[in-house]
Amino acid sequence: MFYPGVKRKIFAVFLCLAMFSGNTATLKTKANPKPQVDSLVLSQTRFDLPNGGRMLTLTGQYQVGNQAVKLRASNVAGNVVDMTGPPIAASSEAFEEEWKPEEDYYYSDSAMDRSDGSPLMRATYEYQEAAQRSTLYITLGSVNLVFDLDTDEAGPITAVDEDRLNEWLTSEDGRLVRDTSIAIIQQADQQTYPELLLNYYAVAMLVDNDPPAESAIKIMKKTSMRAHHAIFGPARSTLNNCLVSKNAFTQSLFVNRYTNLLTLGRPPQGNCFGCCGVGCACIPNPFGGAMYSTPCANHDRCTRDAGSRFAGRCTGALIIAIVYVWATYKQAYHM
DSSP states (O other), X not given: OOOHHHHHHHHHHHHHHHHHHHHHHHHHHHHSOOOOOOEEEEEEEEEEOTTSOEEEEEEEEEEETTEEEEEEEEEEEESOXXXXXXXXXXXXXXXXXXXXXXXXXXXXEEEEEETTSOEEEEEXXXXXXXXXXXXXXXXXXXXXXXXXXXXXXXXXXXXXXXXXXXXXXTSHHHHHHHHHHHHHHHTGGGOSOGGGGHHHHHHXXXXXXXXXXXXXXXXXXXXXTTOOOOEEOOOOEETTTTEEOSSOEEEEOSOSTTOOOEEEOOOOTTOOTTBSEETTEEOBOTTSSBOBOHHHHHHHHHHHHHTOTTOGGGHHHXXXXXXXXXXXXXXXXXX
């Protein structure tokens, strides 16, 4: 039996405890939101075309924090195609064989968009054998870049465009493109059709971080720039750190002027000069290990000396590095 006054006191105590417990739960929910986990999901498909050609498609999404990047890409290749637009004059230099699609016509288009549809990046490559057209178009931060993979020349980059691109690279859009490129590289070996990633690899090399010092890399031996031999050492490396194994990673491809025989020791962790990719996220070599090369080292050296990833005088080195990577995959997968 409780007296009325005691009942009121006990009721007040229980009421306070209930209110306090409810507030505590609410505070915990607000103070500890469910963390967002960075993740990349990609899906690829293939369609055989009536003319004997093929079409590959890619769709996906990269979730980084509370932001989502939509990915889409397509490749179309065939031997019977109607020419559109004025032909480009043939280069005086013989068309190189190291990156030449097997079909008469090859077209690939790749994009990164925000979840609301606003564009982050666009990369398109077009090859037409009859016109000796081999051109890569990349759009970053509303700046259009043109690279002729036949002549190793690029469209002019004005000082204003270079400033805009460098400013874009440090923006949120630039960070999203760079982070998404790293995620694509890290999942590259899980993809059925690696050629759908080639445009993304080109963009990754363009938006690479400032290259480190090159003291850790030593070129032991060079072959002729016209070498046509392949040597693939027992390379294994940690992709995230771009560490080449203690057994030297030695490679040269069936390519012409783009390749030297490059032998790398084990660089210190975090020093990835000559890595083909973004910082220490190296594009995987389809023959094993992470991809380091003389062309990528030359591009790193040029952009470091120029103080800009988009310096006009480094576009030739970038094109050669891109062709090197693409030719590596062509030789590995007979694309």
